[in-house]
Amino acid sequence: MQFEVGAVLEGKVTSITKFGAFVALPEGKTGMVHISEVAPTFVREIRDHLKEGDEVRVKVINIDAQGRINLSIKQLAPPPAPAPRQRQTARPAASSPRPDRFEWSPRRTEGLTFEDMMSRFKQDSDEKISTLKKNADGKRGGGSYRKSGRY
Incomplete structure (x- = not known):
């Protein structure tokens, strides 16, 4: 055999x-x-x-x-039964931090071409990078104190 x-x-x-x-x-x-x-x-x-x-x-x-x-042996064993999901008890609306069935991020890409989506991504990315650079320069003191040579 x-x-x-x-x-x-x-x-x-x-x-x-x-x-x-x-x-x-x-x-x-x-x-x-x-x-x-x-x-x-x-x-x-x-x-x-x-x-x-x-x-x-x-x-x-x-x-x-x-x-x-x-x-x-395990490849011949039947797959384990999925664990039963525990149902969450209904909470009053006031204690719930998020409302049910609410779409938090609307679909802004529907109907856009790939090029349009890439253009939007690049624009958003450039804005975020410029904001980060501005914040980083502010934390370093803007460089004016160090350039003067006085520490």
């Missing part, structure tokens, strides 16, 4: 290390499931998910130049 990337196989966990689990595959081959490929959730300790002798279904995800077979 030729192993190919993407093949799904049955195997038996033969040993567990802190970085992964070794799985005996058909034809006397051995592959390794890295700790990051054990479960769809964070795995701190592999022994919480697997033990030696477990029968597992694995997917071949890589075969390197030395012939080592990298396996995954």
Whole structure:
């Protein structure tokens, strides 16, 4: 049997290390499931998910130049169910900092060409840079005191 990337196989966990689990595959081959490929959730300790002798279904995800077979269990597991969203209780309007369904930044780009949008962006950017430069010059004292040589 030729192993190919993407093949799904049955195997038996033969040993567990802190970085992964070794799985005996058909034809006397051995592959390794890295700790990051054990479960769809964070795995701190592999022994919480697997033990030696477990029968597992694995997917071949890589075969390197030395012939080592990298396996995954998590790619065959169903995706975890999304966490239920908690509904926020309705607040009185006075305590809410923002009204619901209000568009805070109106779409100013509707109907504009790309060139018009770039022109507007450049103009806004130039104005902001000039304002920043004015403020920075004011904080440095305008340079008149330093130019006089009196410190």
